[in-house]
Amino acid sequence: MNTEARLQRAKDALAPFTRETFAPETNRLDVVIDAGDLTKATAAMLAADCGYLSAITGLDLGVEAGYMEALYHFCDAAAVTSLRVRLSREGQPEIDSVADQVPVASFYERELSEMLGVTVVGTPDPTHLFLPDDWPDGVFPNRRDFKIEDAAPVERDVPKIPEQGRMGNKFIVPIGPQHPALKEPGHFEFAVDGEIITGARMRLGYVHRGIEKATEQRNWIQNLYLLERICGICSHTHTSAYAMGVEKLAQVEVSPRALAIRELIAGMERIHSHLLWLGVVAHEAGFDTLFMYSWRDRETIMNLLEEITGNRVNYSISVLGGVKQDIGPAESKSIHKAMDYLEERIRYYLDIVSTDAMFLQRTRGIGTMTRDEAILYGALGPTARASGLVRDVRLDSPYGAYKHFPISIVTDERGDLEAKFAVRLKELLVTCFTIRTLVDNLPAGDLTVRFPRKVPAGETVSRVEAPRGEAFYFIKSEGGESPTRIKIRTPSLCNWTSVLNKAVGHQLADMPMMISGMDPCFSCNDRMVTVRRKNGSQTMSWFDLRAYGIEKYKSR
Amino acid sequence: MITTPNFINKVVTGITTWARVNSPWIIHFNSGSCNGCDIEILATLTPYYDIERFGIKLKGSPRHADILVCTGPVTRQARERLLRVYEQMPEPKFVVAVGSCGISGGTFAGCYNVVGHIDEVLPVDAYIPGCPPRPEAIIDGVVKLLNHLKEGTRPQPIRPEIGDHA
Numbered sequence: 001m002n003t004e005a006r007l008q009r010a011k012d013a014l015a016p017f018t019r020e021t022f023a024p025e026t027n028r029l030d031v032v033i034d035a036g037d038l039t040k041a042t043a044a045m046l047a048a049d050c051g052y053l054s055a056i057t058g059l060d061l062g063v064e065a066g067y068m069e070a071l072y073h074f075c076d077a078a079a080v081t082s083l084r085v086r087l088s089r090e091g092q093p094e095i096d097s098v099a100d101q102v103p104v105a106s107f108y109e110r111e112l113s114e115m116l117g118v119t120v121v122g123t124p125d126p127t128h129l130f131l132p133d134d135w136p137d138g139v140f141p142n143r144r145d146f147k148i149e150d151a152a153p154v155e156r157d158v159p160k161i162p163e164q165g166r167m168g169n170k171f172i173v174p175i176g177p178q179h180p181a182l183k184e185p186g187h188f189e190f191a192v193d194g195e196i197i198t199g200a201r202m203r204l205g206y207v208h209r210g211i212e213k214a215t216e217q218r219n220w221i222q223n224l225y226l227l228e229r230i231c232g233i234c235s236h237t238h239t240s241a242y243a244m245g246v247e248k249l250a251q252v253e254v255s256p257r258a259l260a261i262r263e264l265i266a267g268m269e270r271i272h273s274h275l276l277w278l279g280v281v282a283h284e285a286g287f288d289t290l291f292m293y294s295w296r297d298r299e300t301i302m303n304l305l306e307e308i309t310g311n312r313v314n315y316s317i318s319v320l321g322g323v324k325q326d327i328g329p330a331e332s333k334s335i336h337k338a339m340d341y342l343e344e345r346i347r348y349y350l351d352i353v354s355t356d357a358m359f360l361q362r363t364r365g366i367g368t369m370t371r372d373e374a375i376l377y378g379a380l381g382p383t384a385r386a387s388g389l390v391r392d393v394r395l396d397s398p399y400g401a402y403k404h405f406p407i408s409i410v411t412d413e414r415g416d417l418e419a420k421f422a423v424r425l426k427e428l429l430v431t432c433f434t435i436r437t438l439v440d441n442l443p444a445g446d447l448t449v450r451f452p453r454k455v456p457a458g459e460t461v462s463r464v465e466a467p468r469g470e471a472f473y474f475i476k477s478e479g480g481e482s483p484t485r486i487k488i489r490t491p492s493l494c495n496w497t498s499v500l501n502k503a504v505g506h507q508l509a510d511m512p513m514m515i516s517g518m519d520p521c522f523s524c525n526d527r528m529v530t531v532r533r534k535n536g537s538q539t540m541s542w543f544d545l546r547a548y549g550i551e552k553y554k555s556r
Numbered sequence: 557m558i559t560t561p562n563f564i565n566k567v568v569t570g571i572t573t574w575a576r577v578n579s580p581w582i583i584h585f586n587s588g589s590c591n592g593c594d595i596e597i598l599a600t601l602t603p604y605y606d607i608e609r610f611g612i613k614l615k616g617s618p619r620h621a622d623i624l625v626c627t628g629p630v631t632r633q634a635r636e637r638l639l640r641v642y643e644q645m646p647e648p649k650f651v652v653a654v655g656s657c658g659i660s661g662g663t664f665a666g667c668y669n670v671v672g673h674i675d676e677v678l679p680v681d682a683y684i685p686g687c688p689p690r691p692e693a694i695i696d697g698v699v700k701l702l703n704h705l706k707e708g709t710r711p712q713p714i715r716p717e718i719g720d721h722a
C-alpha cells in the first residue's frame with residue numbers, strides 16, 4: 001500500500017468527525033476535529049488500522065489567535081495523520097483521555113496537561129511527569145506567554161518521593177533516581193506482594209531541563225548544538241532529525257554525499273549504543289566479564305568516530321545543509337579495519353548470549369512480550385522488533401540516504417530478553433555491512449549547500465530511527481530566525497509502557513534486567529529500595545537489589 | 557586535615573591518607589546531564605582507560621564514597637537529591653564537577669528547569685571542562701585531586717570565569 005492510499009484510508013475513517021482537512025506535505029494529512037469527538041476519532045483510526053499514536057504535540061498559537069491545539073500524530077509507515085483538536089486558551093480547557101485505547105498515551109497526556117495546561121479527563125495518572133514537585137500551579141511552560149519568573153518554586157506539602165510504605169497488604173518499593181551504570185535518573189515505584197510485582201509507576205523529570213522551550217529562544221543554528229545534547233548516546237539522531245526537518249521547511253536539497261555520510265555516522269552511533277547496552281545489561285546480570293569486553297570493543301568505534309568527526313560523543317557532524325567532515329581514503333581504510341575486528345567480536349558475543357547456560361537462565365522467557373502486546377503498548381525499535389513487530393522508520397519511511405542504501409531488518413518472534421539480545425546483536429552485524437557498503441559507494445557531491453538564516457513559515461514532521469526506536473520531531477516555523485515550536489518525542493518514553501506493564505507478575509529480582517533490557521535512556525542512580533521479607537522489612541540499594549537478583553539465580 | 561602533635565595521631569593520619577590516596581571510592585550523580593559525560597566516566601572505568609589502576613572504584617552507595625563525581629547542570633527536581641547524596645557521604649569528602657554543564661550550565665544555562673551549575677549547590681574541589689571531557693582529561697583531573705590528598709591539602713580550584721551568556 002502506498003502513502004496516498006494510507007492517507008485516503010485515514011481520511012475515510014475520520015470522515016464523520018472531520019471539520020477541516022489540510023495536506024501540508026505529501027505524506028501528511030491534518031484533520032481538524034472537535035474536542036468531543038477525540039475518543040471516537042481515535043477509535044476509528046485504530047479500527048481502520050491507520051497506524052499507531054506516535055506523539056501528542058501541544059501547540060499554543062498565542063494570545064492573539066486565542067486558542068491552542070493538541071495534535072495527535074498517528075504514524076502509518078510513511079503516512080502521518082494528525083488529529084488537530086482546538087482548545088480555548090481561557091479558563092480550563094478539557095480534553096478526553098485516550099489512554100484506555102492507547103496505553104502509552106498516558107505519558108503523553110501527563111506531558112500535555114503539565115506543559116500546556118489542558119485538563120485530560122479520565123487519564124489514569126494526572127500527576128507531574130517532567131516538572132518538579134514544587135512547580136507552581138497554573139504556570140505552563142509550553143504556553144507562549146510563559147515567563148521564567150512565574151515558575152518560582154512554591155512550598156508544597158506533597159511528599160517529595162514516597163520513601164517506602166504499605167498499600168493495604170502490598171509494599172511499595174521505590175527505585176531511583178540514581179544509578180552509576182546508567183544514564184538519566186528516573187524514579188520507579190513497584191508494588192510488591194512478597195517477591196512478585198503487582199504494580200508499577202514511574203516519575204521522570206530529574207534530568208528535565210526544558211529543552212523544548214529553550215529552542216524557542218535560540219536561533220536555528222544554535223539549536224543544532226542544543227538538541228545534540230538531548231542525549232549523549234544518540235546525539236546524531238537528534239541532529240539528523242532536526243536538520244532533516246528544517247531542511248524540508250527551508251526547501252534545501254542536501255547532496256547525496258552528505259546524506260550518505262549522515263547515514264554512516266548513524267550506523268556507527270548504533271554500534272556504539274548497542275555495545276554500550278550489551279555491557280550494561282550484562283552487568284545487571286552479574287556477567288561483568290562481558291561488560292568489560294563489550295566496552296573495550298566499543299572503544300574501537302569511539303576511536304573511529306573521533307578520527308572522522310573529531311569528537312567522541314557529541315560528534316557535531318551535521319550542519320544545516322550538509323555535513324562538516326568528509327570521508328577520505330584514509331578514513332575508509334580505518335573503517336574497514338575496525339569493521340573486520342568488530343564483526344568478529346560481535347559474532348563471538350552472539351554466540352555467548354545464545355549458548356551460555358547461566359546467561360540464558362536470566363534471559364530466556366523473561367519479560368516475554370507478544371506481538372499484540374507490543375502493538376498495544378506502542379513499543380518501538382529493537383524492543384518491538386524482538387517481539388516480531390516490524391517497526392522501523394528506516395524501512396517504513398526511508399529518509400536521507402536510506403532510500404539508496406536500504407538496510408535489512410532483523411526481527412525475532414520470541415519477545416523475551418533473549419530475543420532482545422539476538423535482535424540487537426544481529427542488527428550490529430547488519431549495520432557493519434551497511435557501513436562497508438556506504439564507504440565503498442559514497443556518492444559524489446558537495447558536503448554543504450548554502451542555508452538561509454530565516455526558515456520559511458510552515459510545519460513539518462521528521463522521524464528518524466534512533467538506536468532505541470523512532471524519534472519523532474514536530475517543527476513549526478513562523479518565518480523567523482528561531483523556531484516557534486519544536487516537539488520531541490524520544491523512543492524510550494514509548495517503551496516504558498511496555499516494561500511497566502510487563503513488570504507485573506514478575507519477580508523483583510528480574511527488574512534490573514528487564515529495565516535495562518529495553519535500553520532505557522535513564523539513569524537510576526540510587527539508593528534505597530525496601531523489600532519486604534518474611535522477617536520484616538529490609539533496606540536495599542539498587543546495587544544490593546542487583547546482587548540479590550544474581551544471588552537468587554545462582555542458588556536455583 | 558587533622559594535625560596534632562601526638563605521635564600516634566601522626567601515624568594514624570599517615571595510614572588513613574595512604575589508604576585514602578590509594579583507594580578513593582567514587583559515587584557518580586547525574587543531576588541533569590545529557591549522558592555524554594556519564595558514559596565517558598564509565599568509559600574511564602573500563603579496560604581501555606582503566607581508572608581502577610589508581611584504586612578508584614565506582615560505588616553505589618554514597619556512604620561508601622570519598623569523591624562525588626557530578627555531571628550536568630542541576631535541575632530543580634534533582635537538586636534536593638544531589639544535596640542528600642552529598643550529606644550522606646562521610647567526611648572528608650570531595651566533589652568533582654565533570655563537563656561544561658556542571659561548570660557553567662553549558663548549553664542549558666537559562667533553561668526554566670535548571671537551578672544552575674554545580675558549585676551553586678555544592679562546594680566543588682575540581683573542575684574538569686569539556687563537552688564531554690575526554691577520558692584522559694577525567695583521569696588527569698582525578699590524579700590532580702589525588703596529589704592534593706597525598707599532601708593532605710584541599711585543592712584550591714581556579715573557579716572558571718562564567719560569562720553572561722544565558
Ligand code: SF4
Pocket residue numbers: 229232313314589590591592593594627628629654655656657658662663686687688689
Ligand atoms: S558537558 Fe556536554 S556532554 Fe557533558 S552533560 Fe553537559 S552537554 Fe552533555
